[in-house]
Amino acid sequence: MFVLVNLKTYPCDPIAIAEAVRDVNDTTDARLAVAPQAAHIERVAETGVETWAQHVDPIEYGSNTGHTLAETAADAGAVGTLINHSERRLKLADIDGALRAAERSDLETIVCANNPTQVGAAAALEPDAVAVEPPELIGTGTPVSQADPDIVRDAVEAAETVDPDVAVLCGAGISTGDDVVSASDLGTEGVLLASGVAKADDPTAALESLVEPL
Amino acid sequence: MFVLVNLKTYPCDPIAIAEAVRDVNDTTDARLAVAPQAAHIERVAETGVETWAQHVDPIEYGSNTGHTLAETAADAGAVGTLINHSERRLKLADIDGALRAAERSDLETIVCANNPTQVGAAAALEPDAVAVEPPELIGTGTPVSQADPDIVRDAVEAAETVDPDVAVLCGAGISTGDDVVSASDLGTEGVLLASGVAKADDPTAALESLVEPL
Amino acid sequence: MFVLVNLKTYPCDPIAIAEAVRDVNDTTDARLAVAPQAAHIERVAETGVETWAQHVDPIEYGSNTGHTLAETAADAGAVGTLINHSERRLKLADIDGALRAAERSDLETIVCANNPTQVGAAAALEPDAVAVEPPELIGTGTPVSQADPDIVRDAVEAAETVDPDVAVLCGAGISTGDDVVSASDLGTEGVLLASGVAKADDPTAALESLVEPL
Amino acid sequence: MFVLVNLKTYPCDPIAIAEAVRDVNDTTDARLAVAPQAAHIERVAETGVETWAQHVDPIEYGSNTGHTLAETAADAGAVGTLINHSERRLKLADIDGALRAAERSDLETIVCANNPTQVGAAAALEPDAVAVEPPELIGTGTPVSQADPDIVRDAVEAAETVDPDVAVLCGAGISTGDDVVSASDLGTEGVLLASGVAKADDPTAALESLVEPL
Numbered sequence: 001m002f003v004l005v006n007l008k009t010y011p012c013d014p015i016a017i018a019e020a021v022r023d024v025n026d027t028t029d030a031r032l033a034v035a036p037q038a039a040h041i042e043r044v045a046e047t048g049v050e051t052w053a054q055h056v057d058p059i060e061y062g063s064n065t066g067h068t069l070a071e072t073a074a075d076a077g078a079v080g081t082l083i084n085h086s087e088r089r090l091k092l093a094d095i096d097g098a099l100r101a102a103e104r105s106d107l108e109t110i111v112c113a114n115n116p117t118q119v120g121a122a123a124a125l126e127p128d129a130v131a132v133e134p135p136e137l138i139g140t141g142t143p144v145s146q147a148d149p150d151i152v153r154d155a156v157e158a159a160e161t162v163d164p165d166v167a168v169l170c171g172a173g174i175s176t177g178d179d180v181v182s183a184s185d186l187g188t189e190g191v192l193l194a195s196g197v198a199k200a201d202d203p204t205a206a207l208e209s210l211v212e213p214l
Numbered sequence: 215m216f217v218l219v220n221l222k223t224y225p226c227d228p229i230a231i232a233e234a235v236r237d238v239n240d241t242t243d244a245r246l247a248v249a250p251q252a253a254h255i256e257r258v259a260e261t262g263v264e265t266w267a268q269h270v271d272p273i274e275y276g277s278n279t280g281h282t283l284a285e286t287a288a289d290a291g292a293v294g295t296l297i298n299h300s301e302r303r304l305k306l307a308d309i310d311g312a313l314r315a316a317e318r319s320d321l322e323t324i325v326c327a328n329n330p331t332q333v334g335a336a337a338a339l340e341p342d343a344v345a346v347e348p349p350e351l352i353g354t355g356t357p358v359s360q361a362d363p364d365i366v367r368d369a370v371e372a373a374e375t376v377d378p379d380v381a382v383l384c385g386a387g388i389s390t391g392d393d394v395v396s397a398s399d400l401g402t403e404g405v406l407l408a409s410g411v412a413k414a415d416d417p418t419a420a421l422e423s424l425v426e427p428l
Numbered sequence: 429m430f431v432l433v434n435l436k437t438y439p440c441d442p443i444a445i446a447e448a449v450r451d452v453n454d455t456t457d458a459r460l461a462v463a464p465q466a467a468h469i470e471r472v473a474e475t476g477v478e479t480w481a482q483h484v485d486p487i488e489y490g491s492n493t494g495h496t497l498a499e500t501a502a503d504a505g506a507v508g509t510l511i512n513h514s515e516r517r518l519k520l521a522d523i524d525g526a527l528r529a530a531e532r533s534d535l536e537t538i539v540c541a542n543n544p545t546q547v548g549a550a551a552a553l554e555p556d557a558v559a560v561e562p563p564e565l566i567g568t569g570t571p572v573s574q575a576d577p578d579i580v581r582d583a584v585e586a587a588e589t590v591d592p593d594v595a596v597l598c599g600a601g602i603s604t605g606d607d608v609v610s611a612s613d614l615g616t617e618g619v620l621l622a623s624g625v626a627k628a629d630d631p632t633a634a635l636e637s638l639v640e641p642l
Numbered sequence: 643m644f645v646l647v648n649l650k651t652y653p654c655d656p657i658a659i660a661e662a663v664r665d666v667n668d669t670t671d672a673r674l675a676v677a678p679q680a681a682h683i684e685r686v687a688e689t690g691v692e693t694w695a696q697h698v699d700p701i702e703y704g705s706n707t708g709h710t711l712a713e714t715a716a717d718a719g720a721v722g723t724l725i726n727h728s729e730r731r732l733k734l735a736d737i738d739g740a741l742r743a744a745e746r747s748d749l750e751t752i753v754c755a756n757n758p759t760q761v762g763a764a765a766a767l768e769p770d771a772v773a774v775e776p777p778e779l780i781g782t783g784t785p786v787s788q789a790d791p792d793i794v795r796d797a798v799e800a801a802e803t804v805d806p807d808v809a810v811l812c813g814a815g816i817s818t819g820d821d822v823v824s825a826s827d828l829g830t831e832g833v834l835l836a837s838g839v840a841k842a843d844d845p846t847a848a849l850e851s852l853v854e855p856l
Binding site: 084089090091092093094095096113114115117118120121122123124125126158161162 | 298303304305306307308309310327328329331332334335336337338339340372375376
């Protein structure tokens with residue numbers, strides 16, 4: 001299972017969490033990574049943890065003041081990027097553009113989507129993975145795999161129908177090892193999580209408990 | 215073949231063009247329709263022509279000042295709607311929302327997209343049809359079926375792979391009957407056109423010449 | 429006082445409300461108008477009521493599929509338009525563009541804004557009027573003139589400082605005649621309201637009660 | 643005069659340019675600064691140059707995946723930020739929100755705008771400065787101070803009328819020391835420039851020639 005810890009713009013110490021993710025990664029067969037803010041990518045990557053961007057724009061080198069360039073994220077040490085997170089929704093044409101920008105920079109890609117229908121559409125754009133995150137569950141602590149397992153099953157099926165090479169991840173409300181196991185049982189290859197680790201008093205313990213049942 | 219004449223916000227007489235479309239429709243096996251501005255839907259529909267909306271928003275009845283409600287378009291006489299036209303791009307989640315809104319109102323749907331990859335994604339959202347319109351050809355008078363027939367072929371294949379029930383239309387640069395025939399030969403079931411009819415000195419003659427070879 | 433009834437995309441009968449607004453307008457010194465959806469402007473205007481658009485785009489005649497053209501709103505019978513309503517926020521450059529489009533079509537303009545600071549900015553764009561509508565009060569039934577009279581006073585002062593020719597209106601939560609009187613006492617020249625009339629069992633009675641104390 | 647070098651997403655070496663800006667700053671009475679991409683702020687600031695962000699979002703700490711937090715830009719070493727650059731236009735309410743976010747973090751602010759009318763509106767939002775950048779001149783090498791000096795004069799007057807404490811800068815097409823002198827003569831207190839330095843073979847020489855006539 002792939003576990004991606006999204007630090008959003010939380011008031012956390014990105015380096016401390018990066019080190020916790022790196023250290024727990026060394027103790028498990030699961031693959032753990034962290035997605036800090038753009039301004040923190042370089043320092044986070046220097047810890048040795050697998051580092052992801054939270055977003056890249058559908059642009060190339062040029063006149064794009066205030067935008068996030070895939071090449072810059074990659075140069076700073078990112079190896080992948082989220083695209084179309086529910087807090088950073090993009091136009092269909094711009095998801096396509098951001099994916100092509102990420103490919104140019106050899107960034108692995110996860111496109112987020114609200115529901116199985118949108119997961120199918122996202123899979124058709126040829127990302128490495130898609131993530132289903134029902135907006136109503138984000139930040140609730142109620143995992144989608146428990147609140148509505150059919151959404152996860154349908155998302156896995158929708159992606160499979162469109163392109164069997166696209167992995168499916170599961171986000172929204174994941175906070176325990178049981179949630180990760182449920183997500184795996186439903187056919188996903190990973191989870192996105194955020195506050196469960198980033199806001200934990202002890203991120204290392206939170207991560208250990210997450211991967212323990214795997 | 216389905217021929218949809220998009221009046222955009224051109225300074226044309228929507229009623230005169232609607233009547234021309236209606237009259238030529240009666241002389242051919244092709245299916246002709248017209249897409250006026252929202253404020254013109256009702257009067258255009260009263261001519262008896264098949265009438266489409268140019269856009270509907272991903273909303274329901276409620277507090278949505280300045281938005282276009284699918285129910286209102288349908289009540290005014292529209293039987294279908296364009297969604298995600300290149301001049302009115304939507305976020306992926308909003309294309310999904312607009313499609314569900316259109317379904318609720320029994321509006322037929324065409325989702326526009328730039329290229330075959332995006333056509334596949336649009337097809338996964340379960341519209342009635344998708345239209346491939348490379349932005350660089352819109353308004354040029356160079357039909358995509360001639361400038362780059364592979365884009366059309368690839369779009370037909372992309373939609374077929376994702377969902378064989380979704381029809382493919384072809385837009386951008388269509389202006390002659392030969393263009394319509396080429397589009398048909400490439401596997402599409404219709405065309406979107408705009409200035410070729412809406413800006414013609416004689417819209418009836420322009421339409422007759424379009425459907426003549428069919 | 430100017431009283432503008434915004435019908436949003438409510439499931440109301442726009443003609444019945446238009447007739448109520450027209451009839452009550454004939455019994456009072458207040459100026460009453462109604463803002464229906466774009467597709468209803470023409471039929472609403474035909475009742476003889478003063479008709480406003482809910483939004484116009486920063487565009488000219490041309491290739492703008494799915495947009496609202498000021499000229500079309502004016503041709504259909506609108507004499508004014510809201511711009512930047514809290515449910516249809518625009519970029520600063522587009523508020524400017526929409527105002528210039530409305531001027532070209534001789535539409536009167538009201539630019540909405542959240543707070544006194546934004547009201548000052550809106551006033552600098554040379555609209556006919558600005559409206560202060562704290563988003564947290566919209567649809568609550570608690571009038572801004574009561575919940576926070578300082579916001580209204582500060583908005584009047586902010587507009588006065590920037591351009592004394594720009595009238596200030598007050599929106600959000602207005603539903604009774606007393607609210608209208610309070611708004612007037614605080615220095616505004618009108619009110620925006622919506623559900624209080626559009627969702628009333630008896631819109632005529634609701635309007636009569638609104639203008640009675642004036 | 644304040645000279646802000648915007649590195650956009652150019653394929654330049656941000657550190658080399660930062661060092662050039664820092665070194666030339668030490669030789670002149672002008673105040674020189676550089677605005678790198680978010681991911682480069684920290685390393686650029688470590689050179690000792692005055693560092694600005696290109697954009698901040700209207701957000702606080704929290705769930706804002708893929709956004710730019712003012713606090714993070716400040717922590718990384720930025721002392722100011724552009725807002726509403728023509729390549730990153732914001733809604734009016736979001737310019738207000740981004741300014742308040744920047745104030746919270748003690749970032750100095752420059753709000754960009756297309757024309758004198760929008761400059762007046764921007765000044766009403768209480769930034770430290772506004773910059774007038776006619777979009778049609780950006781990247782042309784034709785300075786606005788030469789192509790249309792009245793735009794600059796009108797912008798200075800518009801800001802002065804609304805708030806005399808707000809400085810006016812001038813962008814678009816600045817590339818020589820004469821352009822900077824003209825901008826100063828027209829009443830501005832600084833210039834924004836980009837390609838003239840960022841794409842120069844010798845950024846130090848380009849900067850020296852810019853500040854030499856001051």
